Amino acid sequence: MYNILLKQLKIKKTIFLLGIFSSLLSTVISLLIPILSKNIIDAVSGKNLSLSSFSNVILLFIFQAAASTVSVVSLSYIGEGIVGGFRIIVWEKIISLRIRYFENNKSGEITSLLVNDTGVIKNFISNKIPSLITSVISLIGAVIILMCIDYKMTLLIFAVFPILLLIVLPMGRKIKHRSQQYQQELSEFTGYANQIISEIKLVKYSNSENYEKKRGTTQLNSLFRIGFNLTKIESLGNSLILLVMTSMLICLLVFGAVRISKQEISTGTLLAFLMYLLQVISPTIIILSFVNQLKSVQGASKRVIDLLELDVEDLSKGQEINIENQPLKFKNVNFEYDYGINVLKDVSFEVQPKHTVAFVGPSGAGKTTIFGLIERFYDLKEGDILFGNHSILDVPIKNLRSQVGYVSQENSLLSGTIYDNLIYGLRFSVSENQCIQALSQSCALEFVNLLPKGIHTNIGEKGTKLSGGEKQRIAIARAFLRSPKILLLDEATANLDSSSEEVVQQALKNLMRERMTLIIAHRLSTVIDADKIIFIENGQITGEGKHLELIKSHSLYKEYVESQFMNVKESQSYS
Numbered sequence: 001m002y003n004i005l006l007k008q009l010k011i012k013k014t015i016f017l018l019g020i021f022s023s024l025l026s027t028v029i030s031l032l033i034p035i036l037s038k039n040i041i042d043a044v045s046g047k048n049l050s051l052s053s054f055s056n057v058i059l060l061f062i063f064q065a066a067a068s069t070v071s072v073v074s075l076s077y078i079g080e081g082i083v084g085g086f087r088i089i090v091w092e093k094i095i096s097l098r099i100r101y102f103e104n105n106k107s108g109e110i111t112s113l114l115v116n117d118t119g120v121i122k123n124f125i126s127n128k129i130p131s132l133i134t135s136v137i138s139l140i141g142a143v144i145i146l147m148c149i150d151y152k153m154t155l156l157i158f159a160v161f162p163i164l165l166l167i168v169l170p171m172g173r174k175i176k177h178r179s180q181q182y183q184q185e186l187s188e189f190t191g192y193a194n195q196i197i198s199e200i201k202l203v204k205y206s207n208s209e210n211y212e213k214k215r216g217t218t219q220l221n222s223l224f225r226i227g228f229n230l231t232k233i234e235s236l237g238n239s240l241i242l243l244v245m246t247s248m249l250i251c252l253l254v255f256g257a258v259r260i261s262k263q264e265i266s267t268g269t270l271l272a273f274l275m276y277l278l279q280v281i282s283p284t285i286i287i288l289s290f291v292n293q294l295k296s297v298q299g300a301s302k303r304v305i306d307l308l309e310l311d312v313e314d315l316s317k318g319q320e321i322n323i324e325n326q327p328l329k330f331k332n333v334n335f336e337y338d339y340g341i342n343v344l345k346d347v348s349f350e351v352q353p354k355h356t357v358a359f360v361g362p363s364g365a366g367k368t369t370i371f372g373l374i375e376r377f378y379d380l381k382e383g384d385i386l387f388g389n390h391s392i393l394d395v396p397i398k399n400l401r402s403q404v405g406y407v408s409q410e411n412s413l414l415s416g417t418i419y420d421n422l423i424y425g426l427r428f429s430v431s432e433n434q435c436i437q438a439l440s441q442s443c444a445l446e447f448v449n450l451l452p453k454g455i456h457t458n459i460g461e462k463g464t465k466l467s468g469g470e471k472q473r474i475a476i477a478r479a480f481l482r483s484p485k486i487l488l489l490d491e492a493t494a495n496l497d498s499s500s501e502e503v504v505q506q507a508l509k510n511l512m513r514e515r516m517t518l519i520i521a522h523r524l525s526t527v528i529d530a531d532k533i534i535f536i537e538n539g540q541i542t543g544e545g546k547h548l549e550l551i552k553s554h555s556l557y558k559e560y561v562e563s564q565f566m567n568v569k570e571s572q573s574y575s
């Protein structure tokens with residue numbers, strides 16, 4: 001992560017240098033002021049004060065203020081720039097992660113990582129680092145001058161540094177741990193809230209409002225406790241540091257007074273010394289609290305760092321091919337989502353170009369998983385999937401996915417208009433006429449024309465303003481526009497009532513024409529029309545053939561057809 005941040009830094013080198021330079025300038029001036037004041041005071045005591053030395057000091061004050069403003073502004077600009085770029089990097093990373101990541105993490109938690117965790121880093125970089133830089137510069141300058149003025153008293157100051165470290169280091173460890181915990185809880189809460197809000201209907205019809213109120217409150221309270229604890233540790237530490245520093249100041253005052261009385265130093269010298277001392281104290285506090293902040297950011301940013309280390313999908317690696325007119329082959333495919341649980345076991349089958357293959361089998365058998373593998377949502381464990389002689393592992397994922405059309409029972413639509421949804425992700429431009437043609441092929445034009453703004457009607461988040469059948473037909477129209485080389489239909493009409501099922505079925509038939517189609521069937525007529533049926537149970541293929549062959553040879557298939565399609569007569573009349 002630090003490499004990434006540093007890379008961003010290089011881009012804005014000039015502004016960064018300006019920031020550092022003006023910060024140096026401002027520090028040097030502020031270091032000059034006590035010396036000049038010393039001269040004024042000694043002059044007052046010697047009664048030979050001149051007006052010019054007085055106005056010089058005021059001029060320097062003005063200069064210093066200007067330089068320090070320039071430095072703060074430019075360093076913060078750098079900070080903000082780095083952070084902005086950093087969020088973009090995190091966002092791009094998230095988008096390119098594999099599907100598995102999104103299945104294992106709640107969407108709200110991922111959002112929280114993108115917004116909250118990077119926010120912590122942002123605060124740190126744009127506020128804390130600039131003040132650290134100026135503090136270090138002024139601390140070094142002040143210490144050097146102090147040594148020149150009076151090394152004995154300066155050594156006294158150094159004596160307190162080990163004490164300060166004893167306070168700060170153990171505190172830092174606690175803070176790191178706590179803030180990691182805080183960020184974790186915050187993200188869990190965001191994930192939880194996100195889920196409840198998006199499933200609010202379920203909450204309402206289950207009468208679970210009170211239950212969810214309590215669950216949320218518990219989480220928020222625990223968040224409050226951790227946050228409060230963190231502040232307590234920090235402020236306790238800061239008070240201790242201040243206490244040590246003040247004690248040192250008093251010791252120095254006494255020591256200085258003794259030396260004045262012995263006439264070893266002048267009053268002006270002691271005063272200058274004390275002014276420099278102030279210039280040591282405040283940067284020291286800033287630097288020490290920076291150590292704590294650093295720990296806190298390390299804790300909070302652990303999740304971001306973990307994220308940045310994850311593997312991403314390489315979308316363009318491999319040799320592009322055209323999968324049209326190539327047979328699809330599964331060769332001894334083994335696959336598991338989670339270690340040790342084999343979901344597909346030694347699955348082999350072949351689909352000829354332009355053929356339709358229906359997958360039939362109990363729920364949980366692994367049918368959808370087969371589709372996921374063709375789309376390369378997941379990586380195979382063993383075996384191979386080929387188009388012709390090309391393993392899909394050697395085809396760029398982007399190239400592969402652009403040739404595969406996927407229609408499932410729950411099709412995702414985005415908020416926006418129908419037109420937006422149709423053209424989403426297309427790499428070539430399509431005219432409105434082409435969209436209308438696609439809608440007509442997918443039997444959707446009729447209802448779209450009835451909408452107030454036709455194709456430009458807004459369909460709400462996830463397309464909630466449309467019915468299930470209508471959404472499905474929009475999804476099919478999208479597939480038409482892409483004209484995929486092969487089609488994957490995953491129970492595409494399963495959620496529909498019979499009248500809309502009929503229309504969608506017709507739309508699908510249009511789409512399937514002249515294309516290799518793999519279809520997960522839940523309807524007998526699809527099964528009967530297929531060129532081949534593959535019966536799959538528990539991750540294994542146990543039967544393959546035409547409907548009539550399977551009815552004869554595969555007793556489980558026969559049983560399954562009879563029970564699953566609930567229409568014994570229909571199946572018998574075909575057999």
Ligand SMILES: Nc1ncnc2c1ncn2[C@@H]1O[C@H](COP(=O)(O)OP(=O)(O)O)[C@@H](O)[C@H]1O
Pocket residue numbers: 103337338343362363364365366367368369370
């Ligand atoms: N994303 C996933 N992560 C882990 N296990 C999964 C995932 N998707 C499906 N499974 C499991 O894999 C098996 C096959 O699922 P699936 O292919 O969806 O079955 P089908 O489509 O035949 O109903 C099931 O036991 C299911 O629990």
Ligand SMILES: [Mg+2]
Pocket residue numbers: 367368369490
């Ligand atoms: Mg399924």
